[in-house]
Amino acid sequence: MSDHHDHDHDHGHKPAPMVDEVSHFEILEMAVRELAIEKGLFTAEDHRTWVEYVHTLGPTPAARLVAKAWLDPEYKKLCEADGVEASKAVGVNWGTSPPTQFGTPSDYCNLRVLVDTPTVKHVVVCSLCSCYPRPILGQSPEWYRTPNYRRRLVRWPRQVLTEFGLQLPSEVTIRVADSNQKTRYIVMPVRPEGTEGWTEDQLTEIVTRDCLIGVAVPKPGITTNVKLPVRKAIHPVHHDH
Amino acid sequence: MSKPHYDREHHAKIASGIGDPQCFRGKAGEAKFKEGERVRIRDLPDIFYTRTMLYTRGAVGTVTKLVYESPAAEDEAFGNEDHPEWFYSVVFMQKDLWPEYSDTYANDTLETEFPERYLERA
Numbered sequence: 001m002s003d004h005h006d007h008d009h010d011h012g013h014k015p016a017p018m019v020d021e022v023s024h025f026e027i028l029e030m031a032v033r034e035l036a037i038e039k040g041l042f043t044a045e046d047h048r049t050w051v052e053y054v055h056t057l058g059p060t061p062a063a064r065l066v067a068k069a070w071l072d073p074e075y076k077k078l079c080e081a082d083g084v085e086a087s088k089a090v091g092v093n094w095g096t097s098p099p100t101q102f103g104t105p106s107d108y109c110n111l112r113v114l115v116d117t118p119t120v121k122h123v124v125v126c127s128l129c130s131c132y133p134r135p136i137l138g139q140s141p142e143w144y145r146t147p148n149y150r151r152r153l154v155r156w157p158r159q160v161l162t163e164f165g166l167q168l169p170s171e172v173t174i175r176v177a178d179s180n181q182k183t184r185y186i187v188m189p190v191r192p193e194g195t196e197g198w199t200e201d202q203l204t205e206i207v208t209r210d211c212l213i214g215v216a217v218p219k220p221g222i223t224t225n226v227k228l229p230v231r232k233a234i235h236p237v238h239h240d241h
Numbered sequence: 242m243s244k245p246h247y248d249r250e251h252h253a254k255i256a257s258g259i260g261d262p263q264c265f266r267g268k269a270g271e272a273k274f275k276e277g278e279r280v281r282i283r284d285l286p287d288i289f290y291t292r293t294m295l296y297t298r299g300a301v302g303t304v305t306k307l308v309y310e311s312p313a314a315e316d317e318a319f320g321n322e323d324h325p326e327w328f329y330s331v332v333f334m335q336k337d338l339w340p341e342y343s344d345t346y347a348n349d350t351l352e353t354e355f356p357e358r359y360l361e362r363a
Contacts, residue, residue, distance in 0.1 A: 041249070084260070095260040100253065109260030110309060127294055154296065154351060155339050170345050176335075178353040180292050181328060182262050183308055 021233040049099050058138040059209040061090040062186050065113070065136070066212070067203035070191040076115070079188065083111030092136045107134050108182035114175070114214075115188045121172050122187045123161065123214030125153040126179040133184035137212055143228055144213065154178055164215040164226050187214035194220040247320075262311040268325040269310035273357055278304045280331060281363040282355065290318040293359050301363040302333040305352060313356035326357040 037044050065086060069076035079086040084094045094109040111133055114122035126132065127150045132140040143149050153160045157174045161167070168174065177185045189211050195203060210216035210225045248254075256264045274280060284298040285291075292314040308330050312322045335342045335349040342349070 095263070096258060109263055112308075127296075128292060155342075157335075157349065158346060173348045173350065174346070175332070175349070176351040178294070178351060180294060181308075181314065181354040181356075182311055183330070183354055 021235060046099075053099050054134075054139065057134055059136075059212055060204070061087070061092045062133070062136045062212045063204045063207035064090045064200070065186075066188050066207045067200045069113075069188060070203055071200060076188075079113040080115055083113045083186075084109055086113065087111060087136055090136070094135055097135060108184065110183045111136065112177075112183050112185050113188050114177055114185055116190050118190055119172055120175055121168055121214065121217075122175050122177060122185075123153065123157060124177050124179060124185045124187060125150055127151065127154050128180050131179040131184060133186055137186060137209065141209065141225070161215060164210070166216055186212045189214075189217050192218050192220060251320075262309040262328075265310045265312065265322075265325040267310070269327045269357075272307055272327040274304050274307075274327075274329060274360055274362075276304055276306060279363040280304055280329070280360040282331075283359050283361055285359060288315070291315055293355060294353070296338055297331075297333065297353065297355075300333055300337050302331040302337070304329050304360075305332050306330040308354060311356075313358060315356075328354050328356055329360060330354050331360075 033047065036042060037047065065079060068089065069079050069086075075086065075089065087094060094107070094111060098107065114124070116122055125144075129150075130140055130145040132144065134140075149160065154176055157176050158168065161174070179185055189207070191203070192206070195206070205223045206218040206220060208216060208218070208223065208225050211218045216226060252261070279301060280303070281301045282293065282297045282299060285293070306329070308328045310325050310327055311317070312325050316322070316324065330352055331354070332350050332352040334347075335351055336344075336347055338351060
């Protein structure tokens with residue numbers, strides 16, 4: 001596991017890869033992108049605009065949505081009934097915010113907020129590939145896209161959650177949400193004890209990305225995600241970060 | 242033979258400012274199933290593409306929600322938007338998906354979505 005000097009890779013620049021090697025998919029992306037630009041499907045300028053937009057995304061709006069809902073029962077009802085409408089209160093308009101003005105083929109405008117109770121814990125996966133509510137949660141962590149997580153979470157959710165440090169008693173029922181069609185999910189965890197009288201800003205800080213995927217629960221004082229070990233590559237490459 | 246013409250802006254034209262799946266709202270007609278109904282997932286043949294996971298095929302679950310209207314991914318993948326249909330969120334007992342799932346956690350569940358064509362009354 002990482003030591004205390006390991007700075008948080010989730011903000012500002014590229015997350016540390018689980019396997020420190022250029023993947024076939026990264027090479028494929030570069031090749032297809034260059035061909036698309038040459039063919040005139042989009043310009044290098046379009047691509048830059050898109051990349052810049054993508055880099056502005058992160059989990060903060062979703063964390064604020066949860067904090068607001070903890071403080072305002074009416075807003076919580078709206079979150080449950082219409083996640084897309086509720087997102088507007090935290091500055092995310094699913095219909096129009098990306099540069100394309102209609103989302104992307106994978107960011108459908110259909111957010112469902114899964115509300116935990118003391119006896120039901122939700123956790124999200126896309127067993128097909130990598131569906132993730134990017135407009136409100138940013139880019140998915142690498143482990144979310146790995147076959148390991150995707151194959152095992154649907155079948156052995158308790159074992160996988162335990163690997164993340166979340167061991168749930170048998171009285172708590174787990175509900176896995178497999179994001180296979182056009183709905184994207186975030187989890188609204190139960191507000192933890194010890195946060196009585198906290199402000200929206202204080203509450204927002206403890207709702208981490210992991211809590212919003214459902215592999216962790218918020219705790220006072222914990223504001224960072226679980227660090228998973230990085231496996232050493234056989235043929236390592238140097239990243240520019 | 243002439244070169245086929247693809248309208249690459251088709252999706253942008255129908256979904257801009259409205260959103261997808263909102264742009265298909267009202268186009269699927271009457272829904273065949275309702276909330277609370279027991280349904281079995283059909284094992285339809287895949288023609289190159291599907292988003293209906295093998296582990297759900299043949300399993301029986303309960304409709305929790307009619308979620309939206311949209312062409313099925315199996316059609317949309319080939320640019321066919323002629324037949325939008327209702328989509329359903331269905332919840333399964335984990336025990337019904339994985340026979341070896343532990344009895345200690347017999348109430349654990351899994352929820353996921355299906356286009357109408359994959360459902361039949363159970």
